[in-house]
Amino acid sequence: MTGKFITFEGPDGAGKTTVMNNVVAKLVPLLDDQLLVTREPGGNNISEQIRTVILDKKNTEMDARTEALLYAASRRQHLVKTIIPALQAGKLVLCDRFVDSSVAYQGAGRQIGMDAVYQMNQFATENTLPDKTIYFDIPVSVGLDRIAKYRDKDAVDRLDVETKTFHERVHDGYLEIAKKNPDRFIMIDATKPLEEVISETFSVIKREGQNFFKE
Numbered sequence: 001m002t003g004k005f006i007t008f009e010g011p012d013g014a015g016k017t018t019v020m021n022n023v024v025a026k027l028v029p030l031l032d033d034q035l036l037v038t039r040e041p042g043g044n045n046i047s048e049q050i051r052t053v054i055l056d057k058k059n060t061e062m063d064a065r066t067e068a069l070l071y072a073a074s075r076r077q078h079l080v081k082t083i084i085p086a087l088q089a090g091k092l093v094l095c096d097r098f099v100d101s102s103v104a105y106q107g108a109g110r111q112i113g114m115d116a117v118y119q120m121n122q123f124a125t126e127n128t129l130p131d132k133t134i135y136f137d138i139p140v141s142v143g144l145d146r147i148a149k150y151r152d153k154d155a156v157d158r159l160d161v162e163t164k165t166f167h168e169r170v171h172d173g174y175l176e177i178a179k180k181n182p183d184r185f186i187m188i189d190a191t192k193p194l195e196e197v198i199s200e201t202f203s204v205i206k207r208e209g210q211n212f213f214k215e
């Protein structure tokens with residue numbers, strides 16, 4: 001595969017999506033159709049349908065392993081139908097969340113085991129991992145405060161409304177994944193002012209995707 005696969009990860013409210021939107025606005029004039037911006041769960045028709053089921057606040061009875069399998073099913077479809085074709089076409093793929101989210105949220109957050117969730121996802125992805133992962137770190141209380149303050153009530157999903165203890169486990173899970181993958185993870189302090197986080201993220205992408213920016 002000739003493209004480059006970069007993921008954005010972090011606890012809820014870290015600002016990934018806001019930062020990604022701002023960075024993409026700067027990248028589009030430079031890269032045009034060499035860029036694919038996508039997200040998980042979702043990113044294509046079937047995967048977005050699965051997203052709706054997973055995140056629906058009415059689905060309170062969903063079992064933790066069912067949840068993990070649905071994220072993996074959505075990911076499989078997204079990977080083979082959207083991400084891999086773009087990488088084969090030589091594109092820079094920026095994806096809001098990927099396998100690390102499942103390991104942190106389902107493995108650590110839901111306590112079904114980080115290794116077990118990772119293995120199950122290896123089956124789903126045939127061992128595909130991002131080239132680089134930009135991790136937006138934030139204390140749980142700050143992320144949750146941002147969501148409470150700024151997010152439209154209707155846009156709050158089934159995972160956002162989990163307990164602070166759940167989100168603490170997710171955060172600890174992320175730090176463990178980052179520690180195990182020092183070559184892949186790039187840490188960004190997401191408590192900094194938004195403009196600084198955007199500029200730092202843009203610089204990381206220009207450095208990591210330097211082949212895309214040659215004259």
Ligand SMILES: Nc1ncnc2c1ncn2[C@@H]1O[C@H](COP(=O)(O)OP(=O)(O)OP(=O)(O)O)[C@@H](O)[C@H]1O
Nearest residue numbers: 012013014015016017018146150190192193194197
């Ligand atoms: N550096 C920042 N400083 C202050 N506020 C910020 C910063 N970054 C993002 N925000 C605000 O925090 C809120 C949450 O941001 P956003 O939705 O991008 O987070 P997220 O990481 O994508 O969360 P989720 O994973 O739950 O969707 C938004 O209202 C956004 O404007």
Ligand SMILES: Cc1cn([C@H]2C[C@H](O)[C@@H](COP(=O)(O)O)O2)c(=O)[nH]c1=O
Nearest residue numbers: 012040041071097098101102105159160
């Ligand atoms: C991919 C993935 C996501 N999640 C969680 C993380 C968030 O709470 C939601 C997705 O919402 P976002 O606003 O688009 O970030 O789902 C998860 O638990 N496991 C996963 O694999």
